[in-house]
Amino acid sequence: MTTVSILGAGAWGIGLALTSERAQNDTTLWSYFEPEIQEIKSNGENSAVLPGIKIPKSIHLTSDLKKAAKSNILLFVTPAQAFRKVLRALKPHLNPESYLIICSKGIELETNRLLSEVMEEEAPDFSACVLAGPNFAREVALNLPAAATLASDYRDQSLWLCNSLSHDRFHLNPSTDVKGVELASAVKNVLAIASGLVTGAGLGENARAAVVTYGLNELTQLSLQKGGHINTVLGFSGIGDILLTCMSATSRNMKLGLDLGSGKAIEQLKKEGSPLTEGAMTVKALIQMAQPLGQRMPVCQAVYRVLYEGSTIEKELRNLFSHPLEVSI
Amino acid sequence: MTTVSILGAGAWGIGLALTSERAQNDTTLWSYFEPEIQEIKSNGENSAVLPGIKIPKSIHLTSDLKKAAKSNILLFVTPAQAFRKVLRALKPHLNPESYLIICSKGIELETNRLLSEVMEEEAPDFSACVLAGPNFAREVALNLPAAATLASDYRDQSLWLCNSLSHDRFHLNPSTDVKGVELASAVKNVLAIASGLVTGAGLGENARAAVVTYGLNELTQLSLQKGGHINTVLGFSGIGDILLTCMSATSRNMKLGLDLGSGKAIEQLKKEGSPLTEGAMTVKALIQMAQPLGQRMPVCQAVYRVLYEGSTIEKELRNLFSHPLEVSI
Numbered sequence: 001m002t003t004v005s006i007l008g009a010g011a012w013g014i015g016l017a018l019t020s021e022r023a024q025n026d027t028t029l030w031s032y033f034e035p036e037i038q039e040i041k042s043n044g045e046n047s048a049v050l051p052g053i054k055i056p057k058s059i060h061l062t063s064d065l066k067k068a069a070k071s072n073i074l075l076f077v078t079p080a081q082a083f084r085k086v087l088r089a090l091k092p093h094l095n096p097e098s099y100l101i102i103c104s105k106g107i108e109l110e111t112n113r114l115l116s117e118v119m120e121e122e123a124p125d126f127s128a129c130v131l132a133g134p135n136f137a138r139e140v141a142l143n144l145p146a147a148a149t150l151a152s153d154y155r156d157q158s159l160w161l162c163n164s165l166s167h168d169r170f171h172l173n174p175s176t177d178v179k180g181v182e183l184a185s186a187v188k189n190v191l192a193i194a195s196g197l198v199t200g201a202g203l204g205e206n207a208r209a210a211v212v213t214y215g216l217n218e219l220t221q222l223s224l225q226k227g228g229h230i231n232t233v234l235g236f237s238g239i240g241d242i243l244l245t246c247m248s249a250t251s252r253n254m255k256l257g258l259d260l261g262s263g264k265a266i267e268q269l270k271k272e273g274s275p276l277t278e279g280a281m282t283v284k285a286l287i288q289m290a291q292p293l294g295q296r297m298p299v300c301q302a303v304y305r306v307l308y309e310g311s312t313i314e315k316e317l318r319n320l321f322s323h324p325l326e327v328s329i
Numbered sequence: 330m331t332t333v334s335i336l337g338a339g340a341w342g343i344g345l346a347l348t349s350e351r352a353q354n355d356t357t358l359w360s361y362f363e364p365e366i367q368e369i370k371s372n373g374e375n376s377a378v379l380p381g382i383k384i385p386k387s388i389h390l391t392s393d394l395k396k397a398a399k400s401n402i403l404l405f406v407t408p409a410q411a412f413r414k415v416l417r418a419l420k421p422h423l424n425p426e427s428y429l430i431i432c433s434k435g436i437e438l439e440t441n442r443l444l445s446e447v448m449e450e451e452a453p454d455f456s457a458c459v460l461a462g463p464n465f466a467r468e469v470a471l472n473l474p475a476a477a478t479l480a481s482d483y484r485d486q487s488l489w490l491c492n493s494l495s496h497d498r499f500h501l502n503p504s505t506d507v508k509g510v511e512l513a514s515a516v517k518n519v520l521a522i523a524s525g526l527v528t529g530a531g532l533g534e535n536a537r538a539a540v541v542t543y544g545l546n547e548l549t550q551l552s553l554q555k556g557g558h559i560n561t562v563l564g565f566s567g568i569g570d571i572l573l574t575c576m577s578a579t580s581r582n583m584k585l586g587l588d589l590g591s592g593k594a595i596e597q598l599k600k601e602g603s604p605l606t607e608g609a610m611t612v613k614a615l616i617q618m619a620q621p622l623g624q625r626m627p628v629c630q631a632v633y634r635v636l637y638e639g640s641t642i643e644k645e646l647r648n649l650f651s652h653p654l655e656v657s658i
Contacts, residue, residue: 134538146535206475209463213569240542247576
């Protein structure tokens with residue numbers, strides 16, 4: 001029996017633990033926070049993040065990283081900014097044959113590095129795998145059907161992992177484009193802000209679809225420049241996740257865009273206690289990443305100027321419309 | 330001054346007439362139905378399709394095809410099944426230097442031909458251009474920002490036409506992929522039904538995004554087989570239009586899917602007076618088009634089986650999930 005550890009007991013960690021269990025794996029859920037483990041042990045759920053979702057007793061619970069380290073497959077669902085720290089703590093206890101799969105989304109802000117690049121630095125003996133797709137955690141936890149991409153540098157590894165973690169309501173699609181999957185996940189948070197900005201400003205659904213299309217094009221260009229593959233853009237972790245995140249009602253990034261687009265100032269939002277979202281932070285990293293490659297990032301730059309330089313989405317949209325799509329003719 | 334005729338005074342015809350006028354063209358709006366022209370003349374609007382949208386006096390109105398034929402640019406916005414008839418009636422009056430742009434969406438059902446192929450047959454001296462994108466007619470009529478693709482076989486022609494019809498709130502992106510643009514427009518109506526089916530059956534947003542992603546992949550494959558280009562899939566008439574049609578609330582195709590997905594039988598819908606939508610008809614044509622090319626069309630086939638063979642979307646989704654994406658690895 002394959003053993004699987006999920007590192008992080010937030011909403012997505014719980015969703016992944018439940019789906020791993022359904023795929024007949026011996027599953028362990030780890031949290032850094034012992035009280036979180038205690039709550040799940042006593043109430044059978046993590047009511048702060050997924051109220052009403054019961055976690056069966058067959059899933060092992062622990063806050064001991066050494067125990068979690070022993071599994072065949074480890075899924076990292078910690079916050080992106082905690083990834084390096086957890087990996088360092090874990091490393092001495094790892095089995096060299098284990099597979100490490102990054103399910104966290106985002107860029108390490110201090111270094112502008114993708115999490116697979118952080119893993120290359122911290123654990124160069126392991127080859128980073130990545131899992132991403134259009135997956136609201138609650139729906140996966142409820143066993144509603146969902147699909148995602150699982151990428152590894154090695155085709156056979158990817159196929160074996162897909163096979164181990166899939167079941168009839170959770171389809172994993174194999175890929176060998178680790179960086180492409182990670183980039184798409186980072187960019188889509190920025191596009192969700194852009195989508196919210198357009199909607200918040202009352203510019204309509206045509207304009208929103210147009211802006212997301214511009215954004216998809218710059219993601220494609222950046223991804224190709226970084227060695228990614230067009231199929232990733234067309235897959236679950238590319239357009240699939242963008243469909244979900246940019247067109248559905250309520251991601252935190254979308255909400256930030258909606259608030260700013262409808263005229264609230266960012267200072268006001270901070271006063272009201274809304275923290276800056278992942279997308280608001282990664283937008284800088286993406287622009288910096290694209291610069292040495294000579295890659296224009298017009299939607300990222302538009303979002304950046306609205307967030308940090310007092311521009312408006314109306315003005316930025318006129319600017320976008322003055323250029324054709326990068327891939328146009 | 331460039332002269333532009335819009336053939337068809339439905340919602341999208343009016344939207345295009347207004348945007349052509351805003352782009353400083355001398356614009357004529359033609360309708361086959363003289364009473365429709367009379368209503369616009371006396372009330373300043375076509376209240377049946379776009380109530381409250383005023384059509385300025387500067388737009389010429391006519392039901393005389395000979396008058397409409399004289400313009401530099403002709404935009405066809407007639408129903409797809411009337412396209413051949415209108416083109417035949419128009420042909421003797423055409424200026425050989427005029428540009429003919431297909432803005433109708435769909436396939437001629439009797440022949441399984443794309444409208445550009447109908448034009449090749451009926452008016453071989455003209456090279457068909459196509460305009461398509463994420464464009465709700467009412468939003469364009471209201472001058473909210475929108476973008477679309479305009480394709481011609483000839484790059485210079487495409488650029489000139491984009492320039493003639495664009496303005497600061499209506500961006501046309503040049504393309505040389507006429508067939509790719511047409512195919513995307515036809516497929517997206519089927520994907521909208523699929524999207525509605527998943528939602529109507531209560532399968533959630535993850536499943537919807539997954540199914541649309543599968544659909545986008547088969548569109549890509551079919552399009553490439555027919556000589557289309559990947560950039561078209563990534564552009565306004567591809568993913569842009571799919572974002573709008575498959576994720577927004579209320580297209581007629583989506584509504585059909587919602588009704589069927591929530592358990593209504595197609596016979597009941599017909600009794601209630603709901604006609605089959607464009608997508609419900611083109612799905613057969615698309616499957617037939619793909620067959621000699623050896624191209625699998627799993628989402629089209631799933632929609633076909635639910636519509637015409639009593640299958641359910643739950644069953645079809647299990648079937649989809651048993652295959653990887655065509656473009657996956």
